[in-house]
Amino acid sequence: MSLLITETNLRSLVDALVKGATLVVGPKHSGSVVLYQPLAAGSDLTLDELPRRSAKELYFPVCEDILTFKRENGKLEVRDIDRSRFPETVLIGAPPCDAGSPSILDAVFSWDYNDEFFLERRRKSTIVGIACTKGDDACFCTAVGLAPDAKAGSDLFLTPLLGGSFRCEPVTEKGQALIDKHAGLFSEGAAGEPVAFADQSTGKLDLPKIKEWLNGHFEDPLWESIADICVGCAACAFICPACHCFDINDEGNPDNGTRRKHWDACGFSKFTNHASGHNPRDIQNKRYRNRIMHKFKYYDDKFGKTLCTGCGRCIRACPVGIDIAEILDTINKKAQQG
């Protein structure tokens, strides 16, 4: 016997949560794209397309205010953002490549400094992941240790079944609590056949070996050969579920303004430009090297995790078709040869 929920009841769950003042975020059509957006009702939820941007923005928005300042009677008054007002949130309909990323990012946002903007949102959110049945030839989650039915990062995990229902598996206490609170929408029954999971076009990678190769090849002709064509935009980093660099800018005027945190990317030439004018990453392939190093070496060095979920977004979006799955495969082969 398994715990099941029909599609109708899944949408009713969204309705019930919204009615209960919970912010429900899920894939929703917006013009020509699907994005993770607040759902006004269960009918807004779309499960047939991977959103163009990842779900990281739920915790790490494109742009957010982190304080405001105002000069009054000659005195500068600084106001913090009241984070207690961040709402209870349920992220629903995230495939493993998106559901899996926030828990990877917890490590860096609670490392040498607790980023309460990220962490407060994490504490207040429940992630309802869903097995992926819609992959394409850019997908490579299996190659980086996830899978179309990986539960990592989900609090509650749904598996689409033939006939339209979902098998529900609580993964954490938060997930169980969500089920308990809305028990009437779930039922016990025999789970039928699951819908076929998404195919993966790439083989499994030996990530420890890749890291070992990266340890010894900071300088290597590979970087020029793969990344001289890189144009230096941030499309890959911004739509990535795991890239988490940000810039901070004071905007407004010296007497009245806001300090804002917004996405930044190692692909930009300005990213490592020193005040002196010296830039240690003076050419583009060094910047792209950092992208690979950060994801498959540095993050592992520091936190024991890989900073990539294999969603394939960067492959689909790269203006010049740089294919990280192909690059990893190349490194994997080099690593096997020693």
Added chain:
Amino acid sequence: MNAKAEKIRVASIDPSYYQAVTDAIRTEAVKLLSEEAVVAVVGYLPGRRIGTAVPGLVTTPEQAQQLIFSPACVNNLSLYLTKAKKGVLKKGKVAIIAKGCDLRALAGLMGESQVKKEDIYTIGIACAGVFGANSDRKGGLTEASIARKCRECTVHQPEGVDLLVGTLPELPQLTALEAQELARLEALTPEERWAYWKEQFSKCIRCLACRQVCPFCYCEQCLCDKNRPQALESSPRPAGNTAWHIVRAMHLAGRCGGCAECERVCPMDIPLNLLNRRMAMELKELYDYEASMVPQEKGPLTRYQEDDDQSFIK
């Protein structure tokens, strides 16, 4: 016109047309590199995924054997000749594969003294069209998958190139969707049009892919990167986004060659080429200027003539 009648029958073009272009490119590239007539050929190489190609900076005759031309060859490669990409190509003469729309950018860059004609060898492609962004590429080039810019292309046949490859297959007449959309926006009230663009700009995440692929965005210090003081808000919010896209459109007026790369690469599907085209209309009306495949020494906004309209000076 119904969709069926409009469908580009790939079967009649492919494989002979694309194969012929590919073969001609390879033969010429191998020859140029073997004879050391050029240090590199900037062309297209096949991508791993079906229906994809990637820019290739080819420096050996062996690599040159891999060069291709297909509807997936979307990039405007002239970008790699600009100072924004300095250092990726060795010093010396470079051969470049260019479609008509790419040639207009090359001509513009020559006009702006960024590229010297004697430093490049242009291999022009008689181009039937390329894929649009996010199109389904499995069925080849069809009415559904062709880029919007190609539907009303006026430069299928390159001019002024060192070598022309390909014989243009018969091309069907396609409805000018972009011109229709431009006309639709023109018919709106200013308030409605403003609302349309506000919504479009609100989608921007400031990844700057539009800037980075533009052959004309070679400024060493972009206005939108200035932060002491900020010239415009760098955070992806409505004010800064709007300022950025207006600055971008204005700065490209009279320079843009219409390759529409900015629009193709936008991950948020902002129809940026509508702005470029609107600017082009303005330039046509004011200065009778159009981007062309032939270099012009000075663009309309960098040239002074005594009979220029000065009525705006009050």
